[in-house]
Amino acid sequence: MRIQSKLPSVGTTIFTKMSALANQYDAVNLSQGFPDFEVDSELIELVQSHMRKGNNQYAPMTGAPALRNAIGSKIAKLYNVNLDCDEEIVVTAGATQAIFTAISAFVKKDDEVIVFTPAYDCYDPAIELNGGRTVFVKLKSPDYTIDWMEVKNKVSDKTRMIILNTPHNPTGSVYKESDFTELSEITKGTDIIVLSDEVYEHIIFEENMHQSVLRFSDLFDRSLVVASFGKTFHVTGWKLGYIAGPKSLMTEFTKVHQFNVFCCNHPMQLAIAEYISKEENYERLGGFYEEKRDLFLQAASQSRFSVRPSMGTYFQLLDYSRITDENDVDFAIRLTKEFQLASIPVSVFYNDPEQDKVLRFCFAKKDSTIEKAGEILLKI
Ligand SMILES: Cc1ncc(COP(=O)(O)O)c(C=O)c1O
Numbered sequence: 009m010r011i012q013s014k015l016p017s018v019g020t021t022i023f024t025k026m027s028a029l030a031n032q033y034d035a036v037n038l039s040q041g042f043p044d045f046e047v048d049s050e051l052i053e054l055v056q057s058h059m060r061k062g063n064n065q066y067a068p069m070t071g072a073p074a075l076r077n078a079i080g081s082k083i084a085k086l087y088n089v090n091l092d093c094d095e096e097i098v099v100t101a102g103a104t105q106a107i108f109t110a111i112s113a114f115v116k117k118d119d120e121v122i123v124f125t126p127a128y129d130c131y132d133p134a135i136e137l138n139g140g141r142t143v144f145v146k147l148k149s150p151d152y153t154i155d156w157m158e159v160k161n162k163v164s165d166k167t168r169m170i171i172l173n174t175p176h177n178p179t180g181s182v183y184k185e186s187d188f189t190e191l192s193e194i195t196k197g198t199d200i201i202v203l204s205d206e207v208y209e210h211i212i213f214e215e216n217m218h219q220s221v222l223r224f225s226d227l228f229d230r231s232l233v234v235a236s237f238g239k240t241f242h243v244t245g246w247k248l249g250y251i252a253g254p255k256s257l258m259t260e261f262t263k264v265h266q267f268n269v270f271c272c273n274h275p276m277q278l279a280i281a282e283y284i285s286k287e288e289n290y291e292r293l294g295g296f297y298e299e300k301r302d303l304f305l306q307a308a309s310q311s312r313f314s315v316r317p318s319m320g321t322y323f324q325l326l327d328y329s330r331i332t333d334e335n336d337v338d339f340a341i342r343l344t345k346e347f348q349l350a351s352i353p354v355s356v357f358y359n360d361p362e363q364d365k366v367l368r369f370c371f372a373k374k375d376s377t378i379e380k381a382g383e384i385l386l387k388i
Pocket residue numbers: 041101102103104105128173177205207235236237238239244247248249
């Protein structure tokens with residue numbers, strides 16, 4: 009039988025490969041983006057209690073009302089916009105499903121979607137599967153800012169969507185208010201939809217403030233925002249998140265969502281609804297991860313690596329151009345095998361083999377893991 013791949017150029021992701029290599033070489037694994045510490049026991053107990061109470065059947069299609077209401081309150085408090093919790097918020101199986109479903113709902117054959125690189129890896133395959141074409145715009149290193157003039161030049165009458173990500177994986181850069189002003193200008197009078205991936209919205213450092221697309225009233229009608237409880241509550245394995253936006257867009261989103269997944273894990277939704285109502289459970293996240301970033305930087309700044317600023321997310325980029333000329337994939341593999349420290353080469357987040365000699369390290373780890381990684385950095 010001949011199978012014609014719909015994604016011929018997609019293989020196993022580097023995240024799976026580096027984690028497997030880290031296990032094989034018993035390396036400190038700062039590659040894949042997930043915490044190695046325990047989840048708050050209160051959250052676990054809430055899930056157990058909802059399971060015992062018998063909430064083990066299908067949840068409502070768009071999400072448990074208690075959770076949608078809690079999300080709506082959080083959004084109103086943080087971003088000063090009141091959403092209709094029945095029509096403008098849908099609970100999803102993680103941000104990944106929200107992104108895939110949003111792209112499937114709006115991107116048709118030959119539509120163009122603007123994606124900034126380096127980019128998280130799930131956007132481009134979803135665009136391709138829907139017959140669209142990804143138009144890549146490179147962020148300007150070393151600060152990874154957007155060249156809005158280039159975006160303007162790349163917008164065409166085929167542009168259906170622009171995908172944003174702030175705070176940004178893999179670089180840790182964050183968008184400023186002025187970025188959204190530029191975006192408003194560029195999209196004014198067009199049919200372009202903005203898909204804003206904000207899974208690290210609460211992981212933001214120092215004086216930076218998260219600029220959600222939801223804050224900008226002139227972008228609201230064309231925007232969808234995606235969030236992840238996996239990132240916010242250290243439960244990446246639960247695969248729960250949500251998408252929010254105006255009714256006009258969410259109606260179309262929901263049509264696809266109901267056949268894509270229908271509904272998501274019910275007891276966990278009810279547990280998160282209670283847990284998220286206590287603001288400190290997400291407000292403390294920035295400070296919590298800032299301490300971890302600083303712990304990692306204590307060692308990194310004394311090493312032969314050069315530090316690129318991380319203003320949000322739980323990732324830190326380190327430039328190794330003072331150490332070797334090797335390409336980043338080879339160097340990341342060598343670090344794992346010879347020094348037992350696993351990272352992710354940043355070139356994999358580009359559509360072309362960009363060679364910036366930068367590795368991404370995830371510091372969502374126990375302090376002892378970060379200290380161990382720091383000791384290794386000093387030996388390289
Ligand atoms: C930028 C970005 N978007 C989306 C996701 C996926 O989130 P989830 O695990 O909720 O599907 C990730 C996970 O690493 C991410 O970094």
